[in-house]
Amino acid sequence: MPLLMPRFGRPGLIGTAARTAVIAGTASATAGAVQHRQQQKYAAKDQAAYDQQYAAQQAAAPAPAAAPAEDDPLVQIQKLGVLKEQGLLSDEEFTAAKAKILGL
Numbered sequence: 001m002p003l004l005m006p007r008f009g010r011p012g013l014i015g016t017a018a019r020t021a022v023i024a025g026t027a028s029a030t031a032g033a034v035q036h037r038q039q040q041k042y043a044a045k046d047q048a049a050y051d052q053q054y055a056a057q058q059a060a061a062p063a064p065a066a067a068p069a070e071d072d073p074l075v076q077i078q079k080l081g082v083l084k085e086q087g088l089l090s091d092e093e094f095t096a097a098k099a100k101i102l103g104l
Contacts, residue, residue, distance in 0.1 A: 076101050 011019065077098055084094045 073101050 080089065080094055080097050080101075083089045084091070089097070
């Protein structure tokens with residue numbers, strides 16, 4: 001029985017297919033890594049642009065006006081005065097309501 005001698009020289013069909021598979025796999029992995037890095041880069045740029053636009057909108061937006069405090073005694077007494085002037089409250093009712101607001 002003849003012994004199989006290792007073959008030297010050009011690779012056979014299986015060797016060529018194996019080498020091609022390794023090269024294709026390496027190329028695919030490299031392309032995937034490059035694509036992933038580009039996506040991260042563009043996502044970071046998009047986020048920075050969004051942050052700048054949001055900051056500009058916040059700076060340009062006027063501050064909301066402070067609403068008058070409904071619990072402010074002065075405001076409540078002024079409202080009672082208007083009701084008294086309109087004739088909806090008598091002097092006694094106005095005095096009693098004012099005393100209640102002031103805690104007297």
